[in-house]
Amino acid sequence: MIEKIYDAVDKALEEHVLLGFPYTDQRGRILYHSTKLGCQWTGNVQGDPVEAFIDYGRWLAKCDGCGNLEYVTPSDPIFFCHGCGNLTNNRAARPVIFPEDEERQAIEAALLERGVTPGLAIGPIDQMRFSAPDVPDLLRSWQPGETKEVLQEQATAMTASFKAAQAPALEPGKTVDEKVNP
Ligand SMILES: [Zn+2]
DSSP states (O other), X not given: OOOSOBOHHHHHHHHHHHHOOSOOSHHHHHXXXXXXXXXXXXXXXXXXOEEOEEETTEEEEEOTTTOOEEEOOTTSOEEOOTTTTTGGGTTOBEEEEOOOHHHHXXXXXXXXXXXXXXXXXXXXXXXXXXXXXXXXXXXXXBOTTOOHHHHHHHHHXXXXXXXXXXXXXXXXXXXXXXXXXX
Protein backbone atom coordinates (compact mmCIF):
# COMPACT_ATOMS: atom_id res chain seq x y z
CA MET A 1 0.00 0.00 0.00
CA ILE A 2 1.18 3.52 -0.79
CA GLU A 3 1.50 5.43 2.45
CA LYS A 4 2.80 8.88 1.55
CA ILE A 5 2.50 11.81 -0.80
CA TYR A 6 5.63 11.61 -2.92
CA ASP A 7 7.82 14.60 -3.67
CA ALA A 8 10.98 15.55 -5.55
CA VAL A 9 13.29 14.00 -2.95
CA ASP A 10 11.48 10.68 -3.29
CA LYS A 11 11.82 11.03 -7.05
CA ALA A 12 15.55 11.76 -6.74
CA LEU A 13 16.05 8.74 -4.47
CA GLU A 14 14.05 6.52 -6.81
CA GLU A 15 16.13 7.61 -9.81
CA HIS A 16 19.28 7.10 -7.75
CA VAL A 17 18.32 3.55 -6.78
CA LEU A 18 16.56 2.36 -9.94
CA LEU A 19 18.60 4.18 -12.58
CA GLY A 20 21.90 4.68 -10.78
CA PHE A 21 21.83 8.46 -11.20
CA PRO A 22 24.34 10.19 -8.93
CA TYR A 23 22.06 12.43 -6.84
CA THR A 24 19.77 11.96 -3.86
CA ASP A 25 18.21 15.43 -3.49
CA GLN A 26 16.33 18.09 -5.44
CA ARG A 27 19.32 20.33 -6.17
CA GLY A 28 21.44 17.47 -7.42
CA ARG A 29 18.56 16.24 -9.55
CA ILE A 30 17.98 19.65 -11.12
CA LEU A 31 21.67 20.18 -11.82
CA TYR A 32 22.05 16.73 -13.37
CA HIS A 33 19.00 16.89 -15.63
CA SER A 34 19.48 20.52 -16.67
CA THR A 35 23.12 19.89 -17.58
CA LYS A 36 22.19 16.77 -19.52
CA LEU A 37 19.56 18.73 -21.45
CA GLY A 38 22.00 21.53 -22.26
CA CYS A 39 20.26 24.17 -20.15
CA GLN A 40 22.33 24.03 -16.97
CA TRP A 41 20.86 25.57 -13.83
CA THR A 42 22.90 28.57 -12.67
CA GLY A 43 22.42 27.62 -9.01
CA ASN A 44 20.39 30.80 -8.43
CA VAL A 45 16.83 30.89 -7.12
CA GLN A 46 14.88 33.99 -8.15
CA GLY A 47 11.84 35.29 -10.00
CA ASP A 48 8.11 34.71 -9.66
CA PRO A 49 7.11 31.76 -7.48
CA VAL A 50 5.14 28.81 -8.81
CA GLU A 51 2.40 27.10 -6.82
CA ALA A 52 2.73 23.47 -5.78
CA PHE A 53 -0.23 21.12 -6.14
CA ILE A 54 -0.83 17.39 -5.65
CA ASP A 55 -1.67 15.15 -8.58
CA TYR A 56 -2.17 11.40 -8.11
CA GLY A 57 -0.33 11.47 -4.79
CA ARG A 58 2.66 13.50 -5.98
CA TRP A 59 3.78 17.09 -5.27
CA LEU A 60 4.19 18.84 -8.62
CA ALA A 61 4.35 22.33 -10.09
CA LYS A 62 3.65 23.49 -13.62
CA CYS A 63 5.89 25.65 -15.79
CA ASP A 64 3.89 28.65 -16.98
CA GLY A 65 6.31 29.01 -19.89
CA CYS A 66 5.90 25.62 -21.57
CA GLY A 67 3.33 23.72 -19.49
CA ASN A 68 5.77 21.04 -18.34
CA LEU A 69 5.23 19.47 -14.92
CA GLU A 70 8.07 18.90 -12.46
CA TYR A 71 8.37 17.24 -9.07
CA VAL A 72 8.81 19.65 -6.17
CA THR A 73 9.44 19.19 -2.45
CA PRO A 74 8.49 21.25 0.60
CA SER A 75 11.90 20.43 2.13
CA ASP A 76 13.64 22.44 -0.64
CA PRO A 77 10.97 24.45 -2.46
CA ILE A 78 12.64 25.29 -5.77
CA PHE A 79 11.37 24.69 -9.30
CA PHE A 80 13.36 24.17 -12.47
CA CYS A 81 11.66 23.13 -15.70
CA HIS A 82 13.43 20.37 -17.58
CA GLY A 83 11.34 21.22 -20.65
CA CYS A 84 12.38 24.84 -21.33
CA GLY A 85 15.27 25.11 -18.84
CA ASN A 86 13.73 28.19 -17.18
CA LEU A 87 15.16 30.21 -20.07
CA THR A 88 12.83 33.15 -19.49
CA ASN A 89 14.03 33.20 -15.86
CA ASN A 90 17.70 33.39 -16.88
CA ARG A 91 18.11 29.70 -16.07
CA ALA A 92 17.58 30.35 -12.39
CA ALA A 93 15.29 28.09 -10.38
CA ARG A 94 12.07 29.65 -9.11
CA PRO A 95 10.68 29.59 -5.56
CA VAL A 96 7.72 27.29 -4.89
CA ILE A 97 4.71 28.11 -2.72
CA PHE A 98 3.55 25.29 -0.44
CA PRO A 99 0.92 25.44 2.30
CA GLU A 100 2.36 26.03 5.79
CA ASP A 101 3.69 22.83 7.35
CA GLU A 102 0.75 22.13 9.64
CA GLU A 103 -1.80 22.73 6.89
CA ARG A 104 0.24 20.74 4.39
CA GLN A 105 0.41 17.75 6.73
CA ALA A 106 -3.37 17.91 7.28
CA ILE A 107 -3.94 18.00 3.51
CA GLU A 108 -1.60 15.06 2.96
CA ALA A 109 -3.30 13.07 5.73
CA ALA A 110 -6.76 13.75 4.25
CA LEU A 111 -5.59 12.54 0.83
CA LEU A 112 -3.93 9.44 2.27
CA GLU A 113 -7.30 8.36 3.65
CA ARG A 114 -8.43 7.92 0.04
CA GLY A 115 -7.86 4.33 -0.97
CA VAL A 116 -6.04 3.63 -4.22
CA THR A 117 -4.86 0.55 -6.07
CA PRO A 118 -1.27 0.97 -7.28
CA GLY A 119 -0.69 0.88 -11.01
CA LEU A 120 1.73 -1.43 -12.78
CA ALA A 121 5.20 0.12 -12.64
CA ILE A 122 8.60 -0.71 -11.21
CA GLY A 123 8.99 2.24 -8.85
CA PRO A 124 6.48 3.32 -6.19
CA ILE A 125 6.12 6.83 -7.61
CA ASP A 126 5.03 5.57 -11.02
CA GLN A 127 2.79 3.02 -9.29
CA MET A 128 1.10 6.04 -7.70
CA ARG A 129 1.06 7.97 -10.97
CA PHE A 130 -0.84 5.12 -12.62
CA SER A 131 -2.96 4.26 -9.59
CA ALA A 132 -6.73 3.81 -9.66
CA PRO A 133 -8.91 5.30 -6.90
CA ASP A 134 -11.08 2.85 -4.95
CA VAL A 135 -13.98 5.34 -5.19
CA PRO A 136 -14.23 6.59 -8.79
CA ASP A 137 -12.74 10.09 -9.24
CA LEU A 138 -11.77 10.32 -5.55
CA LEU A 139 -8.14 10.97 -6.37
CA ARG A 140 -5.21 11.82 -4.14
CA SER A 141 -5.15 15.24 -5.78
CA TRP A 142 -5.24 18.75 -4.33
CA GLN A 143 -5.31 22.27 -5.72
CA PRO A 144 -4.18 25.44 -3.86
CA GLY A 145 -7.06 26.90 -1.88
CA GLU A 146 -8.64 23.57 -0.98
CA THR A 147 -8.66 23.08 2.80
CA LYS A 148 -8.56 19.81 4.70
CA GLU A 149 -12.29 20.29 5.33
CA VAL A 150 -13.01 20.68 1.61
CA LEU A 151 -11.11 17.46 0.90
CA GLN A 152 -13.05 15.62 3.60
CA GLU A 153 -16.38 16.90 2.25
CA GLN A 154 -15.41 15.73 -1.25
CA ALA A 155 -14.57 12.29 0.11
CA THR A 156 -17.78 11.99 2.13
CA ALA A 157 -20.01 13.08 -0.78
CA MET A 158 -18.29 10.96 -3.44
CA THR A 159 -18.12 7.89 -1.22
CA ALA A 160 -21.83 8.23 -0.39
CA SER A 161 -22.89 8.56 -4.03
CA PHE A 162 -20.65 5.65 -4.99
CA LYS A 163 -22.20 3.46 -2.30
CA ALA A 164 -25.71 4.55 -3.32
CA ALA A 165 -24.99 3.52 -6.90
CA GLN A 166 -23.80 0.13 -5.67
CA ALA A 167 -26.72 -0.38 -3.28
CA PRO A 168 -29.13 -2.43 -5.46
CA ALA A 169 -26.53 -5.12 -6.00
CA LEU A 170 -25.68 -5.21 -2.31
CA GLU A 171 -29.22 -5.24 -0.94
CA PRO A 172 -29.34 -8.04 1.63
CA GLY A 173 -31.58 -11.02 1.00
CA LYS A 174 -31.92 -10.46 -2.73
CA THR A 175 -29.91 -11.95 -5.54
CA VAL A 176 -29.92 -11.34 -9.24
CA ASP A 177 -31.46 -14.82 -9.75
CA GLU A 178 -34.49 -14.01 -7.59
CA LYS A 179 -35.20 -10.95 -9.71
CA VAL A 180 -35.01 -12.65 -13.11
CA ASN A 181 -36.44 -16.10 -12.32
CA PRO A 182 -40.24 -16.62 -12.23
ZN1 LIG B 1 9.13 25.08 -19.05
